Amino acid sequence: MAFKEETKLPLKLLVDKERNRVVVAEAGGELVDILFSFLTLPLGTIIRLLSNKHGKDEAKEIGCINNLYRSVESSGDEILWNKICKRMLLSPRNPCEELCQKLKLNVDDTEPIKYFMCSNKCQRGSDYVLSTFAEASCSCGKLMDKQMKLYGNSNKGSHADGVFVKGETIYLIFDDLRVLQSSLGKSVQQLLQLGYKNFHNLTEKSLNVGLNEILDILKQALTSQSPLSDVLLGNGECKKVWTFSPKHRPKDQDRIDSNSHINLKVTVRKLKETILYAEAEGDFVDFLFSFLTTPLGCILKLLDGNFSMGCMNNLYKSVKDLNPSWFTRSLGTTPLLNLQVAPQFSCGKQPTQLCEENIPNYWYSMSTTSSNGVISKEYSQIQRPSLMKLFEPRSPNGTKKSTVGFVRRPSLFVVWDDLQVTPLANTSSISLLQKLNVPLDDLEEHELRLEEIEALNLMGASLTSKAALTEGLFYLLKKPKA
Structure with a gap:
């Protein structure tokens, strides 16, 4: 049996021999596209990819996010609405899925989107119902498991001009993943800034990189300032580089009376100034x-x-600093600076300005040679099209109007400082207090209100700390100095 040869991409390194460090690398747009695709990966996908490659015990810990992932993995039916919600959180959809499928090497192994209808072709009102999940239950009681072909989807296949950036251009990639368009002037300027006046201690090295090396670079880029040297020169692990400091609400800025805020009850340990856990509802x-x-x-x-x-x-800033002429002609601009959560994958109550992509319209037609009919995103591409409604998996009845989120309502949860989540219904309060093993008179309860600034602080702390509640929210409990 013949095995498909692994795809490899050429990369030329300029190496400091004495320090065993990559000074700069040169590569084509195909490799830069892959590096930029890191930005499109949902955090759950990153954790899954690295866990699958390195094993759960050796996977890169991203602040407390791994604990959130494990909490979903170990959750039972009493936490999430259904099995679809669990799969959505463990294998979230990439908002640039169609673009990333054109990459020479696509690190995202999430199963591509598929479309399903009920075999009875049930309707909600006058509209047919479409699901992107095979496990969805139709109102008639059957599973929506009849797979449908998306007609007129012309975005498949390779992209000759590149995916995010033009493919026939040479780029400079520095050890800290800064990316610049290659030119003699920029090369001289950058080498001088890095302290190199000549090539006495520098040597060229050419190699080919495949999926294993790309995943290792992704892993190192989450914590290191030198992922190319770490991976391509075998330098291994290095000191983690994570920094975060909470933003404080300006004294003259009033709180906004918004329905998107979230109330939270936290228990703190006064002497150590830490948040031990929070009692929270589904929001x-x-x-x-x-x-x-x-x-x-x-x-x-x-x-x-x-x-x-x-x-x-640095990778994100490189995209921001891109000259518009770098982008592919088909895009004209880059989606990487305006990424949103994939449709149906956000939470119901969002305190931040994070947006979910609009759900595209889908149309169904029976006027075809196919016995199942066909669906399309383009009204004009099929005969006598009928508008479809998309099944909403985060809802008790599958409708958008009743969407509440991933977890069941009403429910109460214990969220620990490291973001492990436990249903309160399964937790004895006495056992919880015994587990804490702290003096009872050192405990104090507070109520917090999370609006945008507080929610962003918690998000930043969850990515950089093993004590996200304390690092992200304890400042709210400190009394201002006189």
């Missing part, structure tokens, strides 16, 4: 779980330089 847990479905580029944009995570900020 807060939904917000936390939605971190898993959020693309990395969305988070970098929302936090706007208020935290650093390895060298991912």
Whole structure:
């Protein structure tokens, strides 16, 4: 049996021999496209990819996000609405799925979107019902498991001009993942800035990189400022580079009376000034779980330089600094700076400005040679089209109007400082207090209100700390100095 040869991409390194460091690399647009695709990956996908490659015990810990992922993995039917919600959180959809499928090497192994109808072709009102999940239950009681072909989907296949950037251009990639268009002037300028006046200690090295190396670079880029040296020169692990400091609400800024705020009850240990745990309803847990479905580029944009995570900020800034002429002609601009959560994958109550992509219209036609009929996103591409309604998996009855989120309502949860989530119904309060093993008179309960600033602080802390509640929210409990 013949095996398909693994795809490899050429990469030329300029290496400092004495320090065993990559000074700069040169590569084509195909490799730069792959690096930029890191920004499209939801956090849950990143955790799954690295766990599958390195094993759960050796997977890169991203602040407390791994604990959120494990909480979903170990959750029972009493936490989430259904099995679809669990799969959505563990294998979230990439908002740039169609584009990433054109990459020479696509690191995202999430199953591509599929479309299903009930075999009875049931309707809700005058509209046919469509699901992107095979496990969805139709109102007639049957599973929506009849797979449908999407007609007129011309976005499949390779992209000769490149995916995000033009493919026939040479780029400079620095050890900290800063990306520049290659030119003699920029090369001289950058080498001088790095302290190199000549090539005496520098040597060229050419190699080919495949999926294993790309995944290792992704892993290192989350915590390191030198992922190319770590992976391609075998330098291994290095000191983690994570920084975060909470933003404080300006004294003259009033709180906004908004329905998107979330109330939270926290228990603190006074002497150590730490938040031990929070008691929360479904809205807060939904917000936390939605971190898993959020693309990395969305988070970098929302936090706007208020935290650093390895060298991912450099990758995002490289996209921001791109000359428009770098982009592919088909895009004209880049979606990487305006990423949103994939349709149906956000939480119901969102305190931040994080948005979910609009659900596209789908049309159904029986006027075809296919006995099943066909569906299309384009009204004009099929005969006598009928508008379809998309099944909503985060709802008790599958409708958008009743969407509440991933977790069941009403429910109460214990969220620990490291973002492990436990249903309160399964937790004895006496056992919980015994587990804490702290003096009872050192405990104090507070109520917090999370609006945009507080929610973003918690998001930043969850990516950079093992004590997210304390790092992200304890400042709210400190009394201002006289």
